[in-house]
Amino acid sequence: xxxRASFPPPSIDATQTLLTxxxxxxxxxxxxxxxxxxxxxxxxxxxxxxxxxxxxxxxxLARALGRRLIRLQCYEGLDLAGAAxxxxxxxxxxxxxxxxxxxxxxxxxxxxxxxxxxxxxxxPLLEALMPDPAGPPVLLIDELDRTDEAFxxxxxEVLSDFQISIPELGTVKAEHPPIIILTSNRTREIxxxxxxxxxxHWVDYPSAERELEILRARLPQVPQALSRQVVAxxxxxxxxxxxxxxxxxxxxxxxxxxxxxxxxxxxxALAQDTLGVLLKYQDxxxxxxxxxxxxxxxxxxxxxxxxx
Amino acid sequence: MPPAASPEPLRPAHEGRLAANIxxxxxxxxxAGLTVGPGVMLDAVTxxxxxxxxxxxxxxxxxxxxxxxxxxxxxxxxxxxxRFWRRRAPAEKLMELLSPVAVPRAPEPPxxxxxxxxxAFWGISRPPEVEEQQVSLDARLTASDQDVLRTRDFAQxxxxxxxxxxxxxxxxxxxxxxxxxxxxxxxxxxxxPDFRASLRASLATGGALLPLKRRGPRERxxxxxxxxxxxxxxxxxxxxxxxxxxxxATRRRxxxxxxxxxxxxxxxxxxHRDADAALTEVSRLVxxxxxxxxxxTSLRAFNKDWSRRVLAQTPIVLLVTDGLERDADxxxxxxxxxxxxxxxxxxxxxxxxxxxxxxxxxxxxRAMLPYVDDFRxxxxxxxxxxxxxxxxxxPVPFAGRKLLVAGEE
Numbered sequence: 058x059x060x061r062a063s064f065p066p067p068s069i070d071a072t073q074t075l076l077t078x079x080x081x082x083x084x085x086x087x088x089x090x091x092x093x094x095x096x097x098x099x100x101x102x103x104x105x106x107x108x109x110x111x112x113x114x115x116x117x118l119a120r121a122l123g124r125r126l127i128r129l130q131c132y133e134g135l136d137l138a139g140a141a142x143x144x145x146x147x148x149x150x151x152x153x154x155x156x157x158x159x160x161x162x163x164x165x166x167x168x169x170x171x172x173x174x175x176x177x178x179x180x181p182l183l184e185a186l187m188p189d190p191a192g193p194p195v196l197l198i199d200e201l202d203r204t205d206e207a208f209x210x211x212x213x214e215v216l217s218d219f220q221i222s223i224p225e226l227g228t229v230k231a232e233h234p235p236i237i238i239l240t241s242n243r244t245r246e247i248x249x250x251x252x253x254x255x256x257x258h259w260v261d262y263p264s265a266e267r268e269l270e271i272l273r274a275r276l277p278q279v280p281q282a283l284s285r286q287v288v289a290x291x292x293x294x295x296x297x298x299x300x301x302x303x304x305x306x307x308x309x310x311x312x313x314x315x316x317x318x319x320x321x322x323x324x325x326a327l328a329q330d331t332l333g334v335l336l337k338y339q340d341x342x343x344x345x346x347x348x349x350x351x352x353x354x355x356x357x358x359x360x361x362x363x364x365x
Numbered sequence: 366m367p368p369a370a371s372p373e374p375l376r377p378a379h380e381g382r383l384a385a386n387i388x389x390x391x392x393x394x395x396x397a398g399l400t401v402g403p404g405v406m407l408d409a410v411t412x413x414x415x416x417x418x419x420x421x422x423x424x425x426x427x428x429x430x431x432x433x434x435x436x437x438x439x440x441x442x443x444x445x446x447x448r449f450w451r452r453r454a455p456a457e458k459l460m461e462l463l464s465p466v467a468v469p470r471a472p473e474p475p476x477x478x479x480x481x482x483x484x485a486f487w488g489i490s491r492p493p494e495v496e497e498q499q500v501s502l503d504a505r506l507t508a509s510d511q512d513v514l515r516t517r518d519f520a521q522x523x524x525x526x527x528x529x530x531x532x533x534x535x536x537x538x539x540x541x542x543x544x545x546x547x548x549x550x551x552x553x554x555x556x557x558p559d560f561r562a563s564l565r566a567s568l569a570t571g572g573a574l575l576p577l578k579r580r581g582p583r584e585r586x587x588x589x590x591x592x593x594x595x596x597x598x599x600x601x602x603x604x605x606x607x608x609x610x611x612x613x614a615t616r617r618r619x620x621x622x623x624x625x626x627x628x629x630x631x632x633x634x635x636x637h638r639d640a641d642a643a644l645t646e647v648s649r650l651v652x653x654x655x656x657x658x659x660x661x662t663s664l665r666a667f668n669k670d671w672s673r674r675v676l677a678q679t680p681i682v683l684l685v686t687d688g689l690e691r692d693a694d695x696x697x698x699x700x701x702x703x704x705x706x707x708x709x710x711x712x713x714x715x716x717x718x719x720x721x722x723x724x725x726x727x728x729x730x731r732a733m734l735p736y737v738d739d740f741r742x743x744x745x746x747x748x749x750x751x752x753x754x755x756x757x758x759x760p761v762p763f764a765g766r767k768l769l770v771a772g773e774e
Contacts, residue, residue: 069416069423089416089426096415097408104436134547138561146560150575153567164571171568202677205548225565243436244677249400252434259436300669340699 105260108304555581594686596658690729
């Protein structure tokens with residue numbers, strides 16, 4: 058486990074250093090909003106296109122602070138039982154039968170015995186409220202837009218009061234609130250009520266300089282010249298009129314793919330063959346034909362020299 | 366909140382002018398159209414206290430973090446920030462500038478969205494000499510005066526007509542179609558056992574009985590996405606259809622987009638409970654009312670920017686247009702195809718169908734027809750009623766859709 062960094066970081070610069078040290082290169086805007094979220098103890102909602110590194114923020118933060126990362130992957134139909142807690146029914150039923158066999162007949166007593174912590178199965182949200190010797194965990198609520206409005210409404214209590222009400226047991230409240238990061242790909246608008254409880258940040262595609270830094274930090278084995286070309290090409294590709302432009306994740310994949318293929322430079326044939334790593338829609342691939350690729354490579358060649 | 370241990374020691378923000386300035390800034394943002402409640406104002410002061418006022422950039426992102434809750438608001442924030450924090454006017458002077466906003470019951474003139482920033486600064490009843498300066502200031506942001514006239518035209522539609530249309534549209538029996546969601550609710554005839562409810566019920570008898578409770582999928586009204594053409598040739602039909610959508614939106618999720626030369630999302634505006642207020646708000650948002658039409662471009666914009674966001678819940682798409690597109694090329698067919706593939710059912714409502722001898726001769730119409738599941742008229746209340754009946758019919762499975770299209774060709 059890495060050394061525990063001072064928490065919360067004393068300044069925006071410190072936050073930036075903290076993340077950079079753990080392999081995530083944030084821009085000033087992201088560092089600022091993250092610093093605020095940590096200092097103010099507020100959840101942070103990150104929105105942005107797929108593959109710009111929203112989830113990675115939470116992962117890096119947990120690693121950098123030496124905290125546990127608890128991840129709740131959202132999906133349609135996610136309910137309390139999946140997100141917060143569930144009772145261990147078989148064990149409860151056995152307990153009831155045993156109580157009967159022992160001749161207990163007080164209903165209230167049986168109920169309180171059966172609905173106790175012993176039979177409670179914690180799911181990510183409840184788990185994140187539990188005390189942890191390493192400090193409150195980082196709770197990642199990933200792809201919130203995949204759930205429905207009903208689930209969002211339930212989250213409101215967790216996000217503002219850091220507590221969950223369990224009807225049979227009472228309210229569980231976190232002694233020290235967890236660090237909460239929510240992400241959304243905007244397949245649906247998140248409700249205003251939820252947004253109001255969070256700090257908000259739109260994670261954009263990185264600038265060429267920052268993308269090159271990310272590439273260096275994550276894939277140091279890629280040769281310098283190749284990294285430059287890769288970044289310049291992807292940046293040029295993002296200016297094209299595509300249905301889905303490649304994210305940082307795709308850039309990293311592509312660089313890794315090129316290294317696998319023992320490439321030292323990007324040439325048109327190679328780019329054509331590996332286009333599927335960058336573009337995930339058939340229309341986009343069809344649009345990016347040989348002529349487009351050589352034009353993009355030309356642009357990239359000119360731009361590559363300018364990237365610091 | 367303990368005082369921030371920031372490296373640059375600063376006066377706490379709640380002392381002195383900074384807090385006041387933040388509050389004025391927040392009010393300006395609110396006047397410009399952002400949702401800024403008192404809680405957010407407090408957050409802003411706290412945030413600046415916590416972050417410390419370092420560079421202008423840090424202040425920018427600190428306030429941005431608190432005030433901006435939607436990506437779309439970024440540009441407004443940016444504009445207001447640039448003007449406010451450059452100005453460095455004393456708070457009192459700004460207050461003066463702001464005060465006309467607070468004049469009670471000032472008649473609100475129709476204003477296009479791009480003007481909101483300027484208006485937030487200058488107030489609504491600005492003095493005439495400022496007006497001239499104003500023109501030079503916001504030339505780059507303002508929609509043409511012609512657009513304003515067009516907008517006014519719509520807002521002044523005859524009250525008689527509105528009342529009648531609204532009365533009859535409100536009287537429509539709305540469709541009862543539903544789709545299954547993946548969320549489970551208590552349902553006595555449901556397929557899945559509900560252990561939790563069973564156990565709770567069992568405890569009522571002290572565990573002597575174990576009544577089996579069940580759960581089943583929740584059903585909800587099928588969401589609707591409407592793409593409504595508001596070009597000149599469609600002007601007479603757009604209004605009643607908007608009323609219809611407004612009525613529909615009271616019972617289910619309806620996302621509404623208007624397009625002429627460009628696409629505008631008016632969902633939020635249409636959510637206003639009062640139909641008149643909703644339609645006024647809609648006309649305010651749309652700069653190109655009764656202008657030309659670019660269907661392919663608008664569909665492309667929808668597919669690119671919105672389809673992933675509003676089509677995720679498999680809605681029925683209502684495309685309301687006469688399809689009279691001059692520059693129809695293969696992109697129109699391509700975008701129509703993409704639209705159809707990503708929704709439950711694509712219904713094309715075309716007022717031209719009111720002519721009994723209608724034949725799809727226009728190139729645009731011919732390009733679009735192969736991709737629709739349902740092609741129906743929308744020119745009177747009777748056709749709206751028929752639409753309601755059609756919406757209530759069970760959805761056509763995807764494989765069936767292909768066959769239907771083949772039959773048409």
